Amino acid sequence: MNDFRTAGHAAVDLLADYLGKLPEGPVWQAMDPAARERLLTLPLPKDGRGLDELVADIGTEVLPYPMGNGHPRFFGWVNAAPAPAGVLATLAAAAMNPSSAGGDHADVHLERTVVRWIAELAGFPHPPGAGLLTSGASMATIVALGSARNRAARLLGVDVREEGVAALPPLVGYVSAETHSCVRKAAELLGLGGRNLRAVRTDAAGHLDPAALRAQVAADRAAGLHPFLAVASAGTVNTGAVDDIAAIADVCADEGLWLHVDGAYGAFGLLDPLSAHRYAGLDRADSLALDPHKWLGVPVDCGCVLVRDPAELRGSFSLVPSYLRDENAGGLGWFSEYGIEQTRPFRSLKVWATIAASGRDGIARDVAHCTAMARRLGELVDAATDLELLAPVETSITAFRYAAEGVSEELLNRVNQALPVAIQQRGRTFATGTVLDGREALRACLINPAVAEDDLAVLVEEARTVGADLLSNQA
């Protein structure tokens, strides 16, 4: 173990230097072609090497080429900087290397606790067993929608686990154009058919329209279909919009639909007192998907699915006959009876460490700081005559575009389409693009609590300078 100790100390020094120096370097840079080639063509080694050499290789061949998301001026997609406590916990979790499928060991009990903590942070009811950690929100969504499908089937008298989806009458679910693609992916995998997810109209700010949902459900019922599911977004990826969950929950209650809330990015936004009102009704959902590996900064991977009724999960995924169930853990059985994975990683330690390092109040402060910075960025955009805010800032995503006066929409679209990558390549900051209402847009997602006003100023400056450059090149 001496090798491990010596190399381990070197590794921690290396990582402390890496994390400490991140803010000084470029946010992202294209890989040096030779370094890229070296990684791509590494031959399978015949003989082994010492741990100290491997640590040195990590330092020279890997760490210099990050994605960029550890940097305070990284605003791309929804990718967090890793919480240092979570990084350390990852090492300890790997050292124990359990399978958190079930049993009586620390990781299993810790997962029960952190799932309860996550539920408490999100203000979601949590009877024991009503959730588990997953690889991400995509997996959480498959688990949630699988349970929704199976409940709908049961109510129609079909045992879909035994008979398969061919035995089902046509089930339809409701989403909006802003719903994340993982919902469709789950519907496809579950045999529901992507076209049976109806996109309900949204308002101008991208919120699913509850009245349109009600009308669509009535029309589909009249056509002989079986509405069973509605998906609300608690923070869309494009603009951070939070649907009117309470109004959607009313429709679901009246119509007997399973309400799934996608809070992968945005659910923890409710910890900001200024934003909390937007999340009214979240606690009425049948299932909630969230991503501790986003706003909480838990190192990837870590998603979480919470459900109202634990029996729906166990009834959907357990293949353990009841007489064989391990009732050791308070009758809850194994996590592998509640989801898809059998051998499961020790995710809970990094969640525990990340939450414990900040406490509830620290997390709430960080979330509130991010939403305040996103609103501030909105103000800076508003104040710049050549930039245009494209959506209200509801959580911590600010969507805007370069829009010099007197330039045609067509030309603006060309400029804004090229803008994100052009900004990324300069390395001062990093934002990604999207399309809103047919308009090419830049979106900045602020989930790193280290972000400061100066960082926002750099983004605004880059958008203006690079936008003007692109315009003059296009014109």
Ligand SMILES: *Cc1c(COP(=O)(O)O)cnc(C)c1O
């Ligand atoms: C990231 C995200 C997802 C997908 O989650 P993964 O963790 O990437 O699987 C789904 N919905 C929203 C709103 C997201 O931001």
